Amino acid sequence: MFSIKKQIRRLYTSSVLGQISLSGAWVAILAARGFSLAQIGFAETIFHIVSIIFEIPSGVLADVFGRKKTLIISCLMRITGDIVMVFSNNYALVCLSIAFHALSYNFASGSGDALAYDSLKSVGQKGHFEKYASNQLVIYRTCEGISTLAAGLSLMLGYKISYSVSVVFSILQLIVLSSLIEVYLGERTQSSRVWEEIKKCFRESFMFLKQARKAMLIMFANSLVGAMDILLLFFLQAKLPMAGIPRWLLGFALLFLQAGGVLGARAILHAKKMRYRTIFVIASIVILLGILLEHSGMYVIMTLGGFMAAFADDAMQVKNNTLLQDMFPSEQRATLISIESFTFSVIMIVLSPLAGMFFEWW
Template identity: 30%
Template sequence: MNQNLNLKQQLRCIYTSDFFSGLRITDAVWVALLAARGFSLWEIGLAESVYHIVSLFCEVPSGMAADLLGRRKTLLSGGVLTVTCNLLMAFAPNLFTICLAMGLNALAMTMFSGTFTALVYDSLKTEGREDEYIQVSANSSQISMLANAVGSLASLLKRFLGFAGFYLLSAAFEGVSTAALALMEEPIVTKAQASRGRQTLRALPGQFTKLARNSLSILRTTPLAAKLIVSSAVVSVPSYLTKMFLQQRLIELGWPTELLFLPLLLGGAACVLGAEVGRRVRFRSMRRFYSVCALLCGVGTLLVGLAPAWGGLFGMMLVQGALEVYLLHERQKLNDAIPSDQRATLISVDSMAYSLLMIPASPLVGALGDAFGQAGAGLAALGAAILASGLAAGLFASNKP
């Protein structure tokens, strides 16, 4: 039961939200700013771990809420939380407050991760155009990454903005993004989605239980979905950690904080290029495709950890570009494999699996950096692990009859 939805207007709102939420001006400097305030790499890794602990516990419930109560409402709630997180971070006096802000940011991001993808896919499905998802997703990714690259230039304004200034400006950008979300329509493609407004509060616990059972049943009976979820979690681990700890590596190598925009600028360019390659690439075996992308990500992570500054920058670009290519196709195949009524929930499981790996990975990478006196030590170990997963997938695919 598909609705008549103004898809052009919907996509304009999606792309506008992508742009302003993509202006994540704090991403380029937050590690260096916290380190400059006296926090150790282990403490910074702990704050990142708090983010992923909250993500782990809230990822699936937020996806279930989106499926039962509506994707648009969930996205708007996430936007308000993101603005709140930035305001709290701007005036954080200690590590506890920083961890609290990171937790709120994680809660907000869980409201976006599966929900945004589900809304985009089902918006296309209302018009019978879900086969265009890779193209729309690539456009969305490129807009977001271009905005992220522009936002990274804000590190040049460090002497003018200061720690609080970065987060206040970020809050303003997130406010505009949330306003764009408010102009979107809720896509309706099933009877269950059409009846959301008639649900009573008393019926919600039962609906949550039913949704959980149905989602577990889909994972048990759809092996492809489970394999895609695991593969994306493993190969995604270096994505943020390479950018996060490359900042500190560059500081160790003598780079000034004002130049820390360069990693995110180049990383954003690599993602844009990866999305362009991803929309054109074709392959026969998803397992072999994973093997190639994991090998590239592993090599890139090793370069970030061990190579000189420019080699590390190239390695980070390799990770971002290869991962973008893989995730474009992984998301399309996962969306195709799951039903609309459980879409946000199951895509949230995809994100939860990533958080489950990041909870130990983030502080361990930081702890190895502290132990060896250089931020690249942990990244070298992580790169070796990702390489091993790619080799294992390639050997399994070669031996399969």
């Protein structure tokens, strides 16, 4: 018998195992290996180039073949990426590892939220999705914080051991994912009509977005704000040591950044009546202020700027997820979420190398 509590609990557990690792501070790890900020920025660009190519197709596959299957594929891609990084002895292999991690991100993005929303909707509890989205961001930020808290330990142990530990967590995640129940509210696809269904999913998704301009604007606004926050937090991993922060304090500073996201994801639950446009304007101003504080050169103020940016970004993300899920039809839910991730990747491809050179120059 289907249990929504077990389903949601397993999705939470999978998220924990998928996020927590000793390699969370990957920018700091690459910097410690001697790679420049420009190279790190280009590696991030590789991530988003791969994402652009595979993001939407992975969402379509999730809608046609099942969200549980694509979550399992995502986990396998992450394991492959970690193994490649363990054996990486040059920049080319580092970029290859980043590409596999991008594929992992592609197959996971949209699938988990789509499965959760349809699971809740199937038992008449879709109103609980906003809390689910908030909890997932809390899990993400907390696990990222714990992972980056171990930044000093990762640098001492070395990247080989750090990424090997991630493989172990991914294997545990595979076990949890295998216990999920596939829930799909649309019509089931016949095996003889798979390619027709794939083309139909593409066509209807883009037709929906052509008509739903509000959804497109929300996607773009959230992607732009999220990109600014992500880049700030990424480069703070490398910039804080340059600003003189003690190595033992780096992990705690990065944990403090993630705590901002946790508080933002919780705070927005108490602002249900606030208009999305107002949230967007406030979040944008706060993140721009955070970027200015990052250039103060004082690691305490820089950390405060990162905290503020994470708070604003996650508050906006929860509101964004809830609004879009209510707009999306079940048959194209994962595809449409993937289109949002596609938009994010396009923005990141433009901003990542520019930000890498900018942060290195300033």
